[in-house]
Amino acid sequence: MSVAPNRLSDVLSLVEKENPLLDCLTYPPLSQIGNTPLIPLRRVAEHLPDTVKVYAKAEHLNPGGSVKDRTALHIVVDAIRRGELTREKTLIDSTSGNTGISYAMICALMGIPVEIVMPASASQERKRILRSYGAKLTLTDPSQGSDGAQRHVREKVKNAGDTYFYADQYNNDSNWMAHFERTAPEIIEQTDGQITHFVAGLGTTGTFVGVSRRLKAFNSNIHCLPVQPNQAKHGMKGLRHMETAIIPGIYDNSLNDQDLYCSDEEAFTMTRRLAREEGTLVGISAGANVACALKLAEQLDEGCVVTILCDKGNRYLSQPFWA
Ligand SMILES: Cc1ncc(COP(=O)(O)O)c(C=O)c1O
Structure with missing residues (x-):
């Protein structure tokens, strides 16, 4: 080994x-x-x-x-390489918590703002870690689970012009490519x-x-x-x-x-x-x-x-x- x-x-x-x-x-x-x-x-x-x-x-x-450090890093680096993510945009995504923590850690170092959308039922520990890294948190109806958080982000991004880079880990090929x-x-x-x-x-x-x-x-x-x-x-x-x-x-x-x-x-x-x-x-x-x-x-x-x-x-x- x-x-x-x-x-x-x-x-x-x-x-x-x-x-x-x-x-x-x-x-x-x-x-x-x-x-x-x-x-x-x-x-x-x-x-x-x-x-x-x-x-x-x-x-x-x-x-x-x-494990989501790998995913988040690959998504962020690929987006920066393509010119889609800069310090002038906010990275936004829905996550059950872990990918959010990884985005927040990585983007804190890079000086990129982060907004995480997650069900309000996520553990207190995760919410505190995210806030400690300086991420903005939006909490969604816990009965709708991670699918509800996903729908919320889509609505928000649709109406926000160029403000956001929507990382979209559920549909982003950089996610599986990391692995x-x-x-x-x-x-x-x-x-x-x-x-x-x-x-x-x-x-x-x-x-x-x-x-x-x-x-x-x-x-x-x-x-x-x-x-x-x-x-x-x-x-x-x-x-x-x-x-x-x-x-x-x-x-x-x-x-x-x-x-x-x-x-x-x-x-x-x-x-x-x-x-x-x-x-x-x-x-x-x-x-x-x-x-x-x-x-x-x-x-x-x-x-x-x-x-x-x-x-x-x-x-x-x-x-x-x-x-
Ligand atoms: C605690 C935990 N386990 C497992 C997974 C599943 O990993 P993947 O998203 O690569 O399917 C996740 C994804 O968010 C997770 O947070």
Whole structure:
């Protein structure tokens, strides 16, 4: 196992380095985005045979605390490169919280104003982090979920002329490209090309689509299995129940080898176990991913299953399931 060497500074062209908005990419915190460790799950996977391994990509260790640092960085850099995003515009998007935190961190460094639209039900921790980075917050009806926040942004942008750059993570190809260009090559290198199954929850679907598309191009035998909540009303922040939600424009169901479903209870239980048995404090969608990865691994005679630890657990400490 080795860690992929492709730091962002290595892949930036000279032209990008010379853009004054982009020079901050080469030093922390932005240079720390990506190249996350791949953690072998030990105690929660100890019942599996030696021939079946389960690994978790530690995306919670990104500087903004989630996998969405990758998405936000790619969206912002691509938009700056195309001339669509400047300091004179406000970046606006709807998010369940994590992408907003990543936009806010990145744009604070670049001097670009940010407005985040999210359901009022988002955790206090997330709202406080966003405000701490200086982002403007607009809160929408919690009963309408992330789809309601999306509709609100569209209305606002429609009537606002040139004021905004609408990042539109649900329909922006830069979202899945972040994972196609970096996350997937890291996984291939860190597993020495041995990965057989990839398991990831669906939110904007960027992680699943970008990683799966690259993995299948590398080896068409790799199975890619998306995770979603088993009911429309659920407690897995960041994940979508695809039957009842707006399907993101970037989603590509042809990459899906088999749908995996998770209950709140399974996700909460695994989130607690990851803290108490693996020393890894992560969010509920990470618990859902690991729960599904383990259920899949239990059916295999041999294999190398990789899943994603989407975000840090300290954003959920006020949730009752910790009690
Ligand atoms: C906590 C959490 N988990 C999982 C996801 C899903 O990731 P993706 O949007 O790449 O599908 C998100 C997305 O917002 C998230 O915030």
